[in-house]
Amino acid sequence: MIIIAVMNLKGGSSKTTSAAFLAHALHEAGLRVLGVDADGENESLLQWQALGEWPFPVIGMAVPNIHRQLPGIANDRYDAVVIDTPPMKEQRNIVLSAARLATHVVCPLAPTSMEYGRLPAVRQLLADATELRNDQKPIFSILFTRTVANASSTEAYREVITEEGDHVLKVPVARKEKFAQAYGLPIENALATAYGDAIAELLDMTGEEAVSA
Ligand SMILES: Nc1ncnc2c1ncn2[C@@H]1O[C@H](COP(=O)(O)OP(=O)(O)OP(=O)(O)O)[C@@H](O)[C@H]1O
Ligand SMILES: [Mg+2]
Numbered sequence: 001m002i003i004i005a006v007m008n009l010k011g012g013s014s015k016t017t018s019a020a021f022l023a024h025a026l027h028e029a030g031l032r033v034l035g036v037d038a039d040g041e042n043e044s045l046l047q048w049q050a051l052g053e054w055p056f057p058v059i060g061m062a063v064p065n066i067h068r069q070l071p072g073i074a075n076d077r078y079d080a081v082v083i084d085t086p087p088m089k090e091q092r093n094i095v096l097s098a099a100r101l102a103t104h105v106v107c108p109l110a111p112t113s114m115e116y117g118r119l120p121a122v123r124q125l126l127a128d129a130t131e132l133r134n135d136q137k138p139i140f141s142i143l144f145t146r147t148v149a150n151a152s153s154t155e156a157y158r159e160v161i162t163e164e165g166d167h168v169l170k171v172p173v174a175r176k177e178k179f180a181q182a183y184g185l186p187i188e189n190a191l192a193t194a195y196g197d198a199i200a201e202l203l204d205m206t207g208e209e210a211v212s213a
Contacts, residue, residue, distance in 0.1 A: 001074065002206060005083040005102035005138070007095050007125070009118040014108040014145040016045055017179055019084035022106070024190035025199045027056050031079035036061050036070065038094050039086040043183055051184040062086065064093035067100040088125055099129035102138040104202050108173075110146045111157035119161070139205050143198055144172035171197035 006019045019035065027033045035058035037045040049058035061069060066083070074081050083102065088095045099105055107122050109115045119142075130137035142161055147154045158168045173179065173194040190196060 001079055001081065002104060002203065003070075003074075003081045003083065003102045004104045004106055004202065005085060005095075005098040006106050006108065007085045007088060007098065007122065008107050008109065009088045009121045011087045011090075013087075013110075013115065013118075014173070014179075015039075015087075016043060016048070016084050017182060018106065018108045018143060018145065018173070018195070019045055019082050020048055020182070020187060021173075021179075021190045021193060021195035022199055023056070023080075023082040024054075024187040025193070025196045026080040026082065028189070028191040028196075029199065029203075032056075032077065034059065034074055034078040034081045036066070036081060036083040038062050038066060038083050038098055039091075041086065045084040048184055052186040054186065062091075062094060064097050066094070066097040070101060088121060092125065096125055096129055096132075099126055099138060100132050103206065105138045105140045106143050106169075106198070106202070107141070108143045108145045111144050111151075111153045111172075116157055116160070119166075123166075139202075140166060141198075141202065141205075142166055142168045144168060146175040147172040148175055169198050169201050171201075173198075 006015045023033050023035045033056040035045050037060045040060055040062035046058050046060050083098045085095045085098050154172055161168050171194040
């Protein structure tokens, strides 16, 4: 089972949008998906699931012991779990708990100086989570989001972050109306978006394969 935790330091960084599309891409690839809403504030994954009548369940778990509660629930029934987290700045304990359990941590980030400046805090949380784990640390990836076509910033920040030793997923998620207007609606063809490329890359990093539908 893969457990993807989507996290960032602050709000408005595409966490919920990314969790929603990643979960749908996994579902479309034929995996049994569980969404976990560890935020629970407005525009939550849980509400979106209900409004959009998603074809897989989302449960609310905005607690600081996800790493204890979730295994008993997800246990054998799902192939992939996607956890949407609150901003670390406000609910660090909840995010830390998700990072203690995750096989993969994905940090959605716009390639701008402001958002790049949030990375050290995310790295620190991962280091803290790793110290609390007995097993391997999660596979950490940065997912560029809200990118502008042909802007040199995307490749410039990719280079900087790669040099610092972190992995940036190959295909960035562009700033698009399709994503800006997605909240509350059903999601179709997520696999055909950059999020489909992201899950292919994430699954590849564990050697897991998508089960064909
Ligand atoms: N690729 C994109 N293109 C355009 N708009 C986007 C994109 N991704 C996200 N957005 C928009 O950016 C805003 C913030 O996204 P989202 O709610 O996913 O962030 P969040 O990190 O979950 O925020 P919060 O911490 O407040 O829950 C939303 O209005 C969303 O529609
Ligand atoms: Mg959110």
